[in-house]
Amino acid sequence: MRANCSISQVCTPKLLSASPKSSRKRLYGDLVAAEKPKWNPRDPAQMRAVKEALHVATVPKCELVCRDNEQRRVFEFCRACVQQEKAGSLYVCGCPGTGKTLSINKVKESLVCWADEMGMETPDSLTINCTNLAKTSEIFSKILGQFQNRKKGTSKLSPLQQLQSMFSNKESASRRMMLVIVDEMDYLITRDRAVLHDLFMLTTYPYSRCILIGIANAIDLADRFLPKLESLNCKPLVVTFRAYSKDQISDIIKHRLKVLEYDVFEPLALEFCARKVAAATGDMRKALGVCRSAVEVLEARLQDSSDQELGIVTFDHMDIALSKAFKSAVVDSILCLPQQQQMVLCALTNTFQHCKKKATTLGELNKSYIEICRTTQVPAVGMLEFSNMCMILSDQGFMKLGQSKEDKLRRVTLQIDISDIGFAFKGNRFFQKCLEQPRC
Numbered sequence: 001m002r003a004n005c006s007i008s009q010v011c012t013p014k015l016l017s018a019s020p021k022s023s024r025k026r027l028y029g030d031l032v033a034a035e036k037p038k039w040n041p042r043d044p045a046q047m048r049a050v051k052e053a054l055h056v057a058t059v060p061k062c063e064l065v066c067r068d069n070e071q072r073r074v075f076e077f078c079r080a081c082v083q084q085e086k087a088g089s090l091y092v093c094g095c096p097g098t099g100k101t102l103s104i105n106k107v108k109e110s111l112v113c114w115a116d117e118m119g120m121e122t123p124d125s126l127t128i129n130c131t132n133l134a135k136t137s138e139i140f141s142k143i144l145g146q147f148q149n150r151k152k153g154t155s156k157l158s159p160l161q162q163l164q165s166m167f168s169n170k171e172s173a174s175r176r177m178m179l180v181i182v183d184e185m186d187y188l189i190t191r192d193r194a195v196l197h198d199l200f201m202l203t204t205y206p207y208s209r210c211i212l213i214g215i216a217n218a219i220d221l222a223d224r225f226l227p228k229l230e231s232l233n234c235k236p237l238v239v240t241f242r243a244y245s246k247d248q249i250s251d252i253i254k255h256r257l258k259v260l261e262y263d264v265f266e267p268l269a270l271e272f273c274a275r276k277v278a279a280a281t282g283d284m285r286k287a288l289g290v291c292r293s294a295v296e297v298l299e300a301r302l303q304d305s306s307d308q309e310l311g312i313v314t315f316d317h318m319d320i321a322l323s324k325a326f327k328s329a330v331v332d333s334i335l336c337l338p339q340q341q342q343m344v345l346c347a348l349t350n351t352f353q354h355c356k357k358k359a360t361t362l363g364e365l366n367k368s369y370i371e372i373c374r375t376t377q378v379p380a381v382g383m384l385e386f387s388n389m390c391m392i393l394s395d396q397g398f399m400k401l402g403q404s405k406e407d408k409l410r411r412v413t414l415q416i417d418i419s420d421i422g423f424a425f426k427g428n429r430f431f432q433k434c435l436e437q438p439r440c
Helices: 045-053 068-084 102-119 137-148 161-166 184-189 193-204 217-230 248-258 267-280 284-303 317-327 329-335 340-353 362-376 383-395 418-424 431-432
Strands: 089-093 125-131 178-183 210-216 238-241 399-401 410-416
Touching: 068 089, 068 102, 068 210, 068 238, 089 102, 089 193, 089 418, 102 178, 102 210, 125 137, 125 217, 137 178, 137 193, 161 193, 184 193, 193 210, 193 217, 238 431, 248 267, 248 284, 267 284, 284 317, 329 340, 329 362, 329 418, 340 383, 340 410, 340 431, 362 383, 362 431, 383 399
Parallel strands: 089 210, 089 238, 125 178, 178 210
Antiparallel strands: 399 410
């Protein structure tokens, strides 16, 4: 009997390689729930298994969680095209790391499985990444080459003209459907819209057998070219992949870790990662990268310590990994500044953060700076040199200085995110002490 190939098929997870000493011989069907063995991060085999499970390139063996609705819409569209032997086009959009390509590949597998189960002719498939094209029009050569694998022929016409001619003539057209997946379609939208329009128009010819699925990263790109496609009578169905939420990110990570027989992360550490990534980008690849980084932080600490209690990724490990992942270019610029200029930024941070202000004067900022110098026992510079330092910081875009006849009354505002200053000095005891000096 053939297996059911529905898009919502649920598979039994396959175990990744682990330590020979682990209880991986336990069957998933055991009625008695055994306690999970503790993860031993000092075991190289177990560490490799964890990193493999969290790697972006590791494709889940079973269903993709949190994208059921999107996959179902795409699958039903493709299934209808195959059943009716009718061409069609679909546009998949969403920010990077939202599961677009992975979902479409799963739909392709399900479509082939469904056609085989129904005793129908299996559609051919072709996947094209637009960033790999030497020139945009090369896309038609690739599509034509797939059709000509069945029927060899030579022509003086261009590949596009050959395809148009083929799909206009019943005798030359193939009866077999072809699923054409065009990834990174942003490249065509920004480089050559004429090619993009011709590509979608291939689905409008009377004997076309193309099921075209375009995948692009930016949601707003649809507004740039859909009106034109609508005027050409080839507007595609649009399926949008929204950024992952906190709960979805958490569920996906837990789903990947199910293949392991042990707990790797503290629940609070995973929740912290999911919240931070969801608030910033919703990019699942970023979340997986942060989790791997947190595991590597634990691994590094194990090498520097003989503490046997270090056996799980904690909130602190995750905090370090997140700080590395979301460190901006501004943070690097702050770290490259001379110490005195860094202390001026600390004084500005204290004024705005502790005193709940959005602007101050150069005179008040100088008082805060002098207080920091006194506490940290670093010699303070004079007012003229202090004013020059502030002008340099203003020229570099860290702060903005207003105009005034008297230097001390010049208005000062911060031009960068205040959290970047905190990130830059995180873990530095000297500057942490500077940032603990409120002056209101």
